[in-house]
Amino acid sequence: MDKFSFISNAHPQYIEGLYNDFRANPESVEEEFRQFFTGYEFASTNFAEPSSFSSDEFKVYNLIQAYRNIGHLVADTNPLRPRKDRGAKLSIQHFGLQEADLKKTFQVGSELGLGPVSLERILEHLRKCYNGTIGFEFNFIRNDEERLWFKAKIEQNPNFVQTGIDKKTKILRNLNKAVVFEEFLGKKFIGEKRFSLEGGESTIPALDAIIHTASNVGVKQVVLGMAHRGRLNILANIMGKTYEEVFGEFEGLYSKETMGSGDVKYHKGYSSMYPLDKGGEIYIKLSPNPSHLEAVNPVVEGLARANGDILFDSDYSKVLPILIHGDANNQIGFTTDFDEARSSDYSSAIASMIQAPVIHVNGDDVEAVVFACEMATEYRQKFSKEIFIDMVCYRKHGHNESDDPKYTQPTMYEIISKKKNPRDMYGEKLAQQGEIEQALVKQMDLEFRNDLQARLDNVKQKGHHL
Amino acid sequence: MVKATAADFEKSPATGISEKDFQTIAQGLHAIPADFKPLKKVEKQMSEWKTRMMEKRELDWQGAELLAYGSLLIEGSNIRFTGEDVKRGTFTHRHACIFDESFDTEYNRLNQLAKKQGKLHIHNSHLSEYGVLGYEFGYSLASPDNFVIWEAQFGDFVNGAQIIIDQFLTSSETKWGVGSGMMMLLPHGHEGQGPEHSSARMERFLQSCAEYNIQVANITTPGNMFHAIRRQMKRNFRIPLVVMSPKSLLRHAKCVSPVEEVLKGSFQEIIEDKADAKKVKRVLFCSGKIYYDLLDAQEKGKREDIAIVRLEQIYPLPTKQLEAIFKKYANAELYWVQEEPSNMGAWTYLMHQAYMQWNKIPWTYVGRISAASPATGYKKQHMKEQDEIINTCFK
Known part of the structure; x- marks a missing residue:
């Protein structure tokens, strides 16, 4: 199974509720979530400017996962005409985010190797990775190693061009x-x-x-x-x-x-x-x-x-x-x-x-x-x-x-x-x-x-x- | 490797093995490692097989088949063998691999015959005849020293691979100069098991036969099967061998050959009757398992006036041998007897071949009438039809 499916499948408000429970008593939440929240707090105390927890982080995380999963459905792969609408919902609104969030900084940018950056920057990166002239259909593969290999190849340098x-x-x-x-x-x-x-x-x-x-x-x-x-x-x-x-x-x-x-x-x-x-x-x-x-x-x-x-x-x-x-x-x-x-x-x-x-x-x-x-x-x-x-x-x-x-x-x-x-x-x-x-x-x-x-x-x- | 010609089919090459090799293979086939415990019934079966082969010096179908594979392996050929149940054999007759009753571990009886030998790659495959036969055909192209075998669960399923048969197996040599020596084992025969478990559609293969592109055989003795297998690897050309392989003959009491038959000799395209030709008034030509039904009637009726001639290789048709038999029985009436409906089996092919070769059709047809489906679904009806064929022959 996908390592983070328990998060991406869940509603942000539910996760926010869990997080509040965790802060009150870490033993009160399931093991998977306890590990996740511990990691989240570790990352935000050690690598980011102190910020209060925002459930919007999860929204952005879900957005990133969605691009990895279905970004290929809207990639610019057809040399003749626009792609047929395959029902891929990738707007920020679909993930509960607003235009106003575009300038906000999100810790979860680290997931893409960008560090804490604005949503605008995250989106730009995602589009470059997953909506260019290549559509990568790989995130359904169950083997972690293969998925990580793909992510690294795509997200570290999304310029799919030749040099020399x-x-x-x-x-x-x-x-x-x-x-x-x-x-x-x-x-x-x-x-x-x-x-x-x-x-x-x-x-x-x-x-x-x-x-x-x-x-x-x-x-x-x-x-x-x-x-x-x-x-x-x-x-x-x-x-x-x-x-x-x-x-x-x-x-x-x-x-x-x-x-x-x-x-x-x-x-x-x-x-x-x-x-x-x-x-x-x-x-x-x-x-x-x-x-x-x-x-x-x-x-x-x-x-x-x-x-x-x-x-x-x-x-x-x-x-x-x-x-x-x-x-x-x-x-x-x-x-x-x-x-x-x-x-x-x-x-x-x-x-x-x-x-x-x-x-x-x-x-x-x-x-x-x-x-x-x-x-x-x-x-x-x-x-x-x-x-x-x-x-x-x-x-x-x-x-x-x-x-x-x-x-x-x-x-x-x-x-x-x-x-x-x-x-x-x-x-x-x-x-x-x-x-x-x-x-x-x-x-x-x-x-x-x-x-x-x-x-x-x-x-x-x-x-x-x- | 060269292209096969008419001369190549006048006489099959010698394919017997030495007594020493026979002993090596027979010993190796029946040795079970000390730390391996097969199912009781498999152990018992193997012990019976061993007695039959080594003490009674008799070969049943599985014995002859495994002995032939073993002989090719110890001579250094590799064998690749796949199909839907090939390790055990669909009819539990082969047991090329046996399984430990407690640990499921697998023991391949053919990879332990000699210190230095070729390897048997044997795999059960899924129910895609199209994909699997294509794969095996491709595999067989790589080297003439690899013997590739594909077996259908029941011969009927071969129609799922029809594209590979038409586009590759029967025509790749004439289209592209690409030859294959693979063997297909297609269980065939009317045994009352209904329309989908009776026919390997021999007639379709025969319709594609020309220019020595493939061989179609319907073999009645273990000894002859042994030679047919070895012949595939003992000539300077490679063409596919399509075998209408047996079901009931796997355990038929009379379907045995003495070991001596595989220590010398070669594949027999035709097996003649031992009858005194002077007494014979009618000759029954046939192919495949119906021979044993005819033999039974011949023996029971003590019919010295009737001879039975088996056509073991249907294509290329051994016309010279047939002509000699026609001459031998010049005054007898000739029947072609088959259990398939008249629009199937070898009959339409034989009429065409005879017409082209001799400008006449020498046989009277005895068999089922033309049918849309290869066989009846009712066991009783099947038996009634089968009896009618035999009775007509001995009337």
Whole structure:
């Protein structure tokens, strides 16, 4: 159980009454409350300016707990439109506080590591922690150690941004590859199904972040399972399948060694050594998958388990399975709206069944996405448990590129048609911050586009036997 | 590993084990640690099993199965075995793991056979056939040296894993060049237990069979089961083996094999009758447990005019062996006998195979008529139907 549930569940006036009882006779209250009041008095006599007890402290404490519990419901995670109202009550009035209290100092600010500070300051901190572009859904987990780890990660420094120009440029470069690759395929192979990643381009820097973090915390092998959405992009930009191979498949060239009937290009697997920034490389494998979206998941988990048994003497921390639930995700299925598709708040609701935390993150804020991925990977290694990253993004086109999504979602697709891609958004942000020259994005775009064109020309001239 | 071809199925490889290995495994299987106290009835059962295997030198189903696993383990393979009740066996027939009556501690009978041996990873799993079969299929891809087995509680439940069967098990090699040597044990057979506990839907597997993608077997003797298990690990290719596994045959008095059968020889795709071919006027082709019902009628009626031929491996169909049998009984009438309704079991598959292979269907069908549900829910009706099948065959 949550350590403080006996307080947060209780009415402030009731607690105030108990406190008065405690002051008259400490033995007159239950053990839990006696300990709490003793601690409270200790803290206020030793660390704070002497103040008379105020039941408002409990109100603020309840407010803090509420942000930890349900702050994610109002976090700014949707890149397209305001969140649906999920009934999260987080106004100070709901906790019995008034505007006038905003300037008052509260001891319970220490709970957030701020020391005694104004309610205004506490609120500002809470909003930064829990209502930004990341929504942390973790406080339902029963293991104290996990909850404390989350709180520390979030509340000590709620700037979920990346630092260092090298890292930022790398993120931009990865976004550029993701964006240009899709645009290029779209222009060169008109009408061909590619199940583009567009709208979810942050997946490429996200996977790069997971793989790099994993390699720093003892992982020797990464096994991926995913459906068709964005798969060609991941095959080329993460898995190391050459652009020539992908173009060759669009051109209808296929391997002479193919033994059987083969499969469509966006179902195929691949494995390679992924180069690491610090030098060296790590083995990554993408399992082939059928059209049945989630069927590959247990297969990948079983394969990861077997590799742990065979290669690492049953040390399963050495193998990291990643499952990407790419299609029919947080906004839309083929044409099914999220509200028709589920009764739960989130597409990740199944996580609560296995006490797995969820990090909801706005796919347009790529630095936050990278933060979420790094944090999630550390969590998995530290606690040997699953964790979900719910990257809320969107599908730029219809189910495939020649399909019209406006038949069923006209207003959402009106919004999408006017949106800038995540690379342009990030490029502008970095330019505004003075981190890069404005021209860098254009230059990256052109260089990569020319590179792809040269490779395509080569495939068309020579034919490419895979 | 290579891709399987037609030639690979003309003759199964030799899969017998040495007398020395037999002794090692048989001893190891029946040794119980001094500080371990199983339930009385388990102790008694194990003592009977030991006498049967080591003194009578006879194998019942569990004996042959455990002996086969043991032989692979001492040869260095690892085995991963999961399913809904695999440790004990749904029908209390396996007892691969036994439990201390006072402390619940678990003793794995197969991990103590030799100083140096592979490991049996055996786990009871929850009732998700889809998830669990997917997981085991994934596990089986990692190495051809690991033998992976999944067992359904009753074969009917395999339909919960239909996506994994269609999208992975039967087609992953031709789509992606990814092969698995896993074995599925699916209890199958009409025993009056109703529509959900009778059929592993053999017909669905058979419909998916082509290009040597999987093997479908319906085995009638412990000795042949032993060889089928070992064959999975003794070839230079890996394809899944789907076994319509027995229920009543686990304890059938006649369903035993002499130990000598596993000390030599190989898997038999077809088991022939010992009858004098010259006297035979009718040949009953069948597969699985109905054989024992037919055998009983044959013996009781002293019917030398009727021979019974068992098709132990249904796919790949041993066509050359079948042709030899057709030739041998050139003047006899040929029946295909099955207990499943005619739209289920092997019949529709056999008609198709025969038509493609010989341009005619050599058998007359004897079995239940087509049905929407695999079996009746009434025991009496079941027995009446079963008797009708046998009576038609021996009319």
